[in-house]
Amino acid sequence: MAGAQVMSPSHLPSNRYPSAHMALVKVIPLGGAGEIGKNCTVVEQGDDLIVVDVGLAFPHEEHYGVDIVIPDFTYLLENKDRLKAIVLTHAHEDHVGALSFLLPQVSCPVYCTPFTAALVQSKLEERIHMKEVTIEVVQPGDTVNVGELSVEFVRVTHSIPETSAIAIRTVHGIVLFTADFKFDFTPVDGKLSNLARLAELGDEGVVIMLCDSTNIDRPGWGPSESRVTDGLRRVVKDATGRVLVTMFASNIHRMQQAIDVAIENGRKVAATGRRMETTIDIARRMGYLVVPEDCYIRLDDIGKYSASQLLILTTGSQGEPMAALSQMSRGEYGRLKIVEGDTIIYSARPIPGNEAVIWRTINRLFKLGAIVVTDADSPIHVSGHAYQEEIKMMVNLVRPFYFAPVHGEPRHQHISAKMAVTMGWPQHRVFRLANGDVLCIDAENAFVDEPVQSGEVLVDQHGNAAVSGEVLAERTALGHDGVVVVSMAIDTESGEFAARPEIEVRGFSGPDDAVLDALDDLGDVFTKIGPNDIRDTEKVEKAVTESVRRSISRHCQQRPVVVAVVLEV
Ligand SMILES: [Zn+2]
Ligand SMILES: [Zn+2]
Numbered sequence: 001m002a003g004a005q006v007m008s009p010s011h012l013p014s015n016r017y018p019s020a021h022m023a024l025v026k027v028i029p030l031g032g033a034g035e036i037g038k039n040c041t042v043v044e045q046g047d048d049l050i051v052v053d054v055g056l057a058f059p060h061e062e063h064y065g066v067d068i069v070i071p072d073f074t075y076l077l078e079n080k081d082r083l084k085a086i087v088l089t090h091a092h093e094d095h096v097g098a099l100s101f102l103l104p105q106v107s108c109p110v111y112c113t114p115f116t117a118a119l120v121q122s123k124l125e126e127r128i129h130m131k132e133v134t135i136e137v138v139q140p141g142d143t144v145n146v147g148e149l150s151v152e153f154v155r156v157t158h159s160i161p162e163t164s165a166i167a168i169r170t171v172h173g174i175v176l177f178t179a180d181f182k183f184d185f186t187p188v189d190g191k192l193s194n195l196a197r198l199a200e201l202g203d204e205g206v207v208i209m210l211c212d213s214t215n216i217d218r219p220g221w222g223p224s225e226s227r228v229t230d231g232l233r234r235v236v237k238d239a240t241g242r243v244l245v246t247m248f249a250s251n252i253h254r255m256q257q258a259i260d261v262a263i264e265n266g267r268k269v270a271a272t273g274r275r276m277e278t279t280i281d282i283a284r285r286m287g288y289l290v291v292p293e294d295c296y297i298r299l300d301d302i303g304k305y306s307a308s309q310l311l312i313l314t315t316g317s318q319g320e321p322m323a324a325l326s327q328m329s330r331g332e333y334g335r336l337k338i339v340e341g342d343t344i345i346y347s348a349r350p351i352p353g354n355e356a357v358i359w360r361t362i363n364r365l366f367k368l369g370a371i372v373v374t375d376a377d378s379p380i381h382v383s384g385h386a387y388q389e390e391i392k393m394m395v396n397l398v399r400p401f402y403f404a405p406v407h408g409e410p411r412h413q414h415i416s417a418k419m420a421v422t423m424g425w426p427q428h429r430v431f432r433l434a435n436g437d438v439l440c441i442d443a444e445n446a447f448v449d450e451p452v453q454s455g456e457v458l459v460d461q462h463g464n465a466a467v468s469g470e471v472l473a474e475r476t477a478l479g480h481d482g483v484v485v486v487s488m489a490i491d492t493e494s495g496e497f498a499a500r501p502e503i504e505v506r507g508f509s510g511p512d513d514a515v516l517d518a519l520d521d522l523g524d525v526f527t528k529i530g531p532n533d534i535r536d537t538e539k540v541e542k543a544v545t546e547s548v549r550r551s552i553s554r555h556c557q558q559r560p561v562v563v564a565v566v567l568e569v
Contacts, residue, residue, distance in 0.1 A: 012399065012423075012424045012425065013205070013399050013400075013401050016172070016173070016205075016207065016401055016443070016444065019171055019172045019173065019443045020443060021171035021172065021443060022442075022443070023045055023046050023171050023172075024045070024440050024441065024442055025043070025044070025045045025170040025171065025172050025175065025207075025440070025441040025442075026042070026043070026044045026045075026438055026439065026440050026441070026449075027041065027042070027043055027175060027208060027210070027404075027433075027438075027439040027441070028041065028042040028043075028044070028075065028436070028437065028438050028439070028452060029041045029042075029210075029406060029433050029434075029435050029436075029437065029454075030042060030071045030072065030073070030075060030076070030435060030436070030452075030454050031055065031057070031070075031071035031435055031454070032053070032055065032094075032406055032407055032435070033404075033406045033433040033434055033435050033437065034408075034409060034410050034413060034432075034433070034434045034435060035057070035408075035409060035435070036057075036094070036214060036352070036407060036408060036409060036412075037055065037056070037057025037058065037069070037094045038055045038056055038057040038069060038070060038071045038094060038097075038098065038456070039052075039053040039055040039094055039095050039406075039407060040052075040053055040054050040055060040071045040098070041053065041177070041210065041406070042075070042076065043149070043168050043170070043175050044079075044082070045148060045149060045170050045171060046147075046148060047082050047147065047148075048082065048084050048146060048147030048148050048149050049076075049079055049082040049083045049084060050083075050084060050085045050086075050087055050146055050149060050151065050168060051076065051083065051085070051086045051087065052087050052088075052089065052166055052168075052177050053087075053088060053089055053095040053096070054071075054086060054088075054095075054096060054097075054098045054099045054102050055071075055092070055093065055094040055095040055096060055097050055098055056068045056069060056070050056093055056094065056097030056098045057069040057070075057094065057456070058318075058351055058353065058354070059458070060353050061353065061356075062472075062476060063458060063467075063472065064472065064475040064476065064479060065460055065461070065467065065475060066458045066459065066460060066467050066472070067459055067460055067461045067463075068097065068098075068459045069456045069457070069458055069459070070097075070098035070101050070456070070457045070459060070465070071098060071435075071454065071455075071456070071457070072453060072454050072455040072456065072457055073101070073102055073105070073457075074452075074453040074454075075452040075453055075454070076102065076106065077105055077106070080105070080106045080107075083106055083108045084108055084146045084147045084149075085108055085109055085110075085111055085144075085146040085151065086099075086102075086103075086106075086108060086109070086110045086111070087110075087111045087112070087151055087166055088110065088111070088112035088116050088120065089163060089164055089165070089166055089177060089179035089180065090113075090116055090158060090160050090162065090163035090164065090179060090180065091112075091115065091116040091119040091120060091160055091250060092160055092180065092250060093250075095179075095180075096116070096119075096120050096123075099120060099123075099124060100123070100124055100127040100128050100463075101457075101459070101465065103124070103128060103132075103133055104128055104129075104132070107132065108134075109134040109135070109136045110133065110134065110135045110136065111136045111138055111144055111151065111153075112135065112136075112137065112138065113137070113138060113139065113140055113153060113162035113164060114137050114139070114162065114286065115160075115161045115162045115282075115283075115286060115288060116162060117135050117137045118282045118286060119250065119279065119282060120135065121135060122278055122282060127463065138153055139153070140153050140154065140155035140162060140164055140194070141153065141154070141155065141194070141197070148171075149168055149169060149170060150168070150169045151166060151167070151168050151169075152166070152167040152168075152169070152201075153165075153166065154166075154167060154194050154197050154198060154201070155191060155192075155193060155194045156178065156179055156181035156182075156193040156194070157181065157182055157183065157184040157187045157191070157192065157193045157225075158179070158180045158181055158182060158384045158385075159180075159225065159248075159251055159253065159254070159383075159384025160250050160251065160252065160253075160384070161189060161191075161252055161253070161283075161288050163179050163180060163181065164179060165177060165178050165179050165181065165198065166179065167201050167206075170207070170441075172207050172441050172442070172443060173204075173205040173206060173207030173208075173401065174201055174204060174205060174206045174207060175206075175207060175208050175210075176201060176206045176208070176209045176210070176398055176400065177209075177210045178209065178210065178211045178212050178394055178398075179212065180212050180214070180384060180385060180407065181193065181212055181385070181386055181390075181394070182222050182383070182384055182385055182386045182387075182390055183195075183221075183386060183390045183393060183394075184222075184224045184225055184226075185224065186224045186225075186226045187224070187225060187226070187253070188225050188226060188253035188256055188257060189253060189256075189288070195397060198394070198397040198398055199397045199398075201398060202397055202398045202399040202400075205401075206398050206399065206400040206401065207400065207401050207402060207441060207446075208400055208401065208402040208403070208404060208431075208439075208441065208446070209394075209395070209398050209400035209402075209403055209404065210404050210405075210406045211391060211394060211395070211403065211404070211405050211406065211407075211416065212385055212386060212391070212406070212407045212408075213391070213405035213406065213407055213408030213412040213413060213415070213416040214383075214385040214386075214407055214408055214412065215383055215385040215386060215387050215388070215391075216388055216391055216405065216408060216412050216415045216416045216419065217388075217411070217412065217415055218383075218387040218388060219387065219388050219389070220387055220388065220389055221387050221389045221390055222382060222383055222385070222386060222387040222390060223379070223382045224382070225253050225254070225257075225382055225384075226257075227379055227382055228254065228257050228347070228379065228380060228381065228382055229257045229260065229261060230379065231375075231378045231379035231380040231381075232245070232257055232258055232261045232345065232347070232380055233261050233264070234378055235343065235345055235373050235377075235378050235380065236261050236262070236264075236265050236267070236311065236343075237265060239308075239343040240307075240308060240341060241307040241308065241339075241340075241341030241342050241343060242307045242308075242310045242311075242312065242339075242341070242342045242343070243262075243267065243310070243311045243312070243342075243343045243344075243345065244311075244312045244313075244314050244325070244342060244343070244344045244345065245258045245311065245312070245313055245314070245344075245345045245347055246313075246314045246315065246316050246317040246325050246344065246345070246346055246347065246348065247313070247317055247347040247348050248317060248348055249273065249275040249276040249279050249315050250279055251347075251348075252279070252283045252288050252289055254347055255280065255283075255289060255313060256289055256290065258311065258313060258345075258347070259289070259290075259291055259295070259296075259311075261311075262295070262311035263292070263295055265311075266309065267308070267309055267310055267311040268295055268296070268297045268302075268305055268309055268310055268311070269291065269295055269296050269297070269311050269312070269313065270296070270297050270298065270299045270301070270302055270310065270311075270312050270313070271299065271312070271313040271314070272299055272312060272313070272314045272315065272324035272325075272333075272335065272336060273314055273315030273316070273323060273324040275315055276313055276314065276315045276324075280296075280313075299312070299335055299336065300335065302336070307341060307342075312336070314328075316328075316361070317346060317347070317348035317358075318348070318350065318351055318354045318357075318358065319350075319354055319357035319358040319360070319361045321357075324336075325344070325361065325365075326361055328365070329361045329362075329364035329365045329368070330364065331368070338365060338368040338369070338370050339368070339369060339370075340368075340369030340370075341369070341370075342368075342369070342370040342371070343370065343371050343372075343373060344365055344370050344371070344372045344373065345373045345380055346358075346362070346372060346373065346374045346375070346380070346381075347375075347380045347381050348381060349375075349381055349383060362374070388415075388419065391416070391419070392419065392423065395420065395423060396423075401429060402429050402430070402431060402441070402446050403416075403417075403420045403425055403429065403430050403431070404430070404431040404432070404433050404439070405417065405420075405430075405432065406433065410432070413432040414432070417430045417432055429446075431446070431448065433448070434451075435454040435455070436451035436452050436453065436454030436455075437451055438450065438451060438452060458472065474561055477559060477560065477561045478507065478560075478561050480558075480559070481507070481508060481509075481510075481558040481559050481560040481561075482505060482506055482507025482508035482509070482558075482560045482561070483505070483506050483507060483508065483560055483561045483562075483563060484503060484504075484505050484508055484515070484518075484548060484552070484560045484561070484562045484563070485503070485504045485505070485506075485562075485563045485564075485565060486501055486502070486503050486518075486522070486544055486545075486548055486562070486563070486564045486565065487501065487502050487504070487564075487565040487566075487567065488500075488501035488502070488540075488544070488564075488565070488566055488567070489566075489567045489568075489569045490534055490535070490537075490540070490566055490567070490568055490569065491569055492535055492568045492569070495531035495532070495534045495535060496531075496534070497526055497534075498569050501519065501522050501544075503515050503518060503519055503548075505560070507560075508558065508560045509558070510552060510555060510556040510558045510560070511555055511556060513555055514551065514552045514554075514555035514556055515552075517551045517554065517555065518547070518548045518551035518552055520551075521547050521548075521550070521551045522544065522547060522548070524547075525543050525544060525547045528543075529543060537566045537568070540564070540566050541564040541565075541566055542564075544564040544566075545562045545563075545564045548562045548564075549562050
């Protein structure tokens, strides 16, 4: 950073972890570097390759018909003989959501903590055969050996139980993934981040730390998850009708707070949405969620209680069209209708890109007579990610030799890098990695080598990874300017056009002249095509398509998709 004169602080590791080993350690993000979503990073040394997290991302608005986005696994598949383990930090979709695509193509165990294992298992069972999948359950604090490497799970606080930072011991020191974390000193489940262990790992020698940078642009310390109880309490106490609370289906701590507040106010709790019901079942069974038996009722039984005796947990905080709350807002959810007097609490932060659809859902709910409370009205949501001072604390505890902010967009990585420099880390020891980058660490240096193949694979609603960039470009063109279909018939015996071509348009709003002109111009095209070429359907279609595109562009700026259909008669 220009002009920043900082004393090299005494905590800054000045020497590398002592290592005379010649092996290269490589850190290769295949997702999650320079973006928030589809986290997936490879750590390798010699014949051992470990993947940390296999997550998905949600589509952007221009991803027409795309359900989810997953990392390009080409590099992993090319090296699957060396792939020894998949390690999961926690059960959020951006860390585990692409497992069902990778697991059928590789054979190595998946290591994770019990709660992550239970959620992952229940999701995988819906999609793939579990017979070939080995899930090795570990406890926070455990270390497992993977080839020449070892992997230690260190508890950190986040918005889902049993999140673990991952410490991978290599010949050149520890590669530490902070995972998604915050330093919450009053977590809902009382289970604190293992600060002492993080500091010990720092003493042992962390060669590089890959750090959550989602909230690096928020100064200070993030509020504790426990703060939400007060916000919920205030809203629920004032509500006279039913209360619905929407949140991520995996946010067990938030559910616990909503349930506690419901009980305080003499309300029974029900849940909508298959994902939420399943998660509640798993969390109750494993003891992560405490709900007295007589407090939890079936959704179909809510009719037996008055409005002021009910609190309903629901999915749909991100405006997902098929989620229960979205269906309710359209009056399409058979099991529950929104009525005047309902209060709906939005206890989640929009994933960037979802804002517009969330506001549309909220507006529809208001129209139905409900009152919708967001965290602008009351503190009913806090982030699960560290604010800047918490990230500084992590850096100070771990004192990595190299620092690489991930789980953030380039703007987050930029602020993180600046922060590290102000803390005394020299510029050349801070890496702003991009997906596909190969960060090589040897006994003395670290450098970024030629990238490996990486990118996004687009998956449709049916789970097929079949939406290519080309398909997407066509969908965009269709959405913007519609389609022009030219059909013509060719007499294959005489090698002549059998009838005048016809043009049909759908969703095209250009002037009629453009279409008429395009038809006229086709006459020229046909005379230019010799009797031999006319039987080459592909050639004819290409010439026709090009001609129609040219004619239309003379009249207007529009670029509709042009389809030529040749019938042989
Ligand atoms: Zn995440
Ligand atoms: Zn997370």
